[in-house]
Amino acid sequence: MNRKSFLFGLLAAGCFVATSFVTSNTANAQADPKVAKAMADLKAMTAKLGAPKLEGTDPVSGKPAAALYFGTTKINNNFEIVDAVVKANGGTATLFAKTGDEYVRVSTNVPKDNGRATGTILDPKGKAIVEINAGKAFYGDVDILGSMYTTGYEPIKDASGKVIGIYYVGYKK
Numbered sequence: 001m002n003r004k005s006f007l008f009g010l011l012a013a014g015c016f017v018a019t020s021f022v023t024s025n026t027a028n029a030q031a032d033p034k035v036a037k038a039m040a041d042l043k044a045m046t047a048k049l050g051a052p053k054l055e056g057t058d059p060v061s062g063k064p065a066a067a068l069y070f071g072t073t074k075i076n077n078n079f080e081i082v083d084a085v086v087k088a089n090g091g092t093a094t095l096f097a098k099t100g101d102e103y104v105r106v107s108t109n110v111p112k113d114n115g116r117a118t119g120t121i122l123d124p125k126g127k128a129i130v131e132i133n134a135g136k137a138f139y140g141d142v143d144i145l146g147s148m149y150t151t152g153y154e155p156i157k158d159a160s161g162k163v164i165g166i167y168y169v170g171y172k173k
Contacts, residue, residue, distance in 0.1 A: 001068050002095070004118075006053055010160050022054065028029055032150060032171075034083070034090070034091065034171060035091075035139065035150060035151070035152045035169060035170070035171065036152070037089055038085055038089040038090075038091055038093065038152070038169035039152045039154060039167065039169050040089055041089060041166055042081070042082075042085045042093055042167050042169055043154070045084060045085065046070045046075075046081060046095070046156075046167070047070075049071040049072075049073045049097040050069075050070050050071020050072065050073070051068035051070070051071065051158070051159055052068065052069065052070050052156050052157070052158055052164060053068075053069050053137050053159075053164070054066040054067065054068060054098065054158070054164045054165070054166060055069055056066050057099075058076040058078075058106075059119075060072065060076055060077055060104065060105070060106050060118040060119045060120060061116075061118045061119030061120075063104060063119035064099065065097050065099045065109055065118075065119070066097040066098060066099045066104070066108050066164075067097070067106075068096075068097035068106050068107075068156075068164070068165050072085070073144075074097060075097070075106055075107045076106040076107065077106070077107070077118065078107055078110065079107055079108075080106065081095070081117070082092075082094060082095065082107050082108055082109050083109055085169065089169070090171065091170055091172075092108070092109055092110045092111075092168075092170050092171070092172070093108070093109060093168065093169050093170075093172040094107065094108035094110055094115060094117075094162075094166075094167065094168040094169075095107040095108070095116065095156070095165060095166070095167065095168075096122060096156075096166035096168065097164070097165045098163060098164050098165055099130065100119045100128050100168075101124075102121045102122070102124065103120075103121060103122040103129070103165065103166050104119065104120075104121055105118050105119065105120050105121070105122075106118065106165075110145065110170075112145060117145060120145065122153075122166065123142075123143070123144075126142055126143075127142055128140075128142060128151070128153040128166075131153070132153055132155050132163065132166055133163070135157070135161075135163055136155070136157055137152070137153060137154040137155070138151075138152075138153045138154075139151065140154045141147060141173065142170075144170065146173070147173075148173040149170035149171060149172055149173060150170060150171045150173060151168065151169065151170035151171075152167075152168070152169050152170070153166050153167070153168050154166065154167045155167075156173055164172070
């Protein structure tokens with residue numbers, strides 16, 4: 001009996017070690033304490049303002065976008081929260097609003113040649129959008145406007161549970 005237990009334990013340990021080597025970037029990024037802390041801060045700061053909702057439209061950088069609110073605070077073109085998250089944690093932060101089938105950056109400090117990348121959209125062929133559209137979080141390495149980032153994306157859901165936007169944090173690699 002002891003020999004069986006030993007062999008079973010050895011097999012289980014081997015599986016654990018093998019799994020840790022095979023694990024995707026998703027688990028590695030999610031385990032990254034910087035990404036986890038920045039995401040927690042972003043969500044906590046928005047939660048203090050109230051429940052998320054989309055109401056009307058408000059263009060960002062000339063692109064039509066749904067107006068994202070937390071409580072009575074409109075987030076479109078308001079950079080206080082994303083800048084506070086980055087001041088506390090480094091990296092980048094974004095709040096996306098679902099506009100039709102796209103997710104538009106309505107508040108961000110992701111850089112673009114001429115300043116902030118507001119009005120740009122989440123890559124419709126990227127890794128993150130599949131999980132977000134399924135109502136799930138995505139953590140992993142992705143290309144954002146030509147640069148690689150270690151990222152976290154989590155869906156913003158309204159009171160009915162519908163995905164209306166995305167919380168994002170990331171660190172340039």
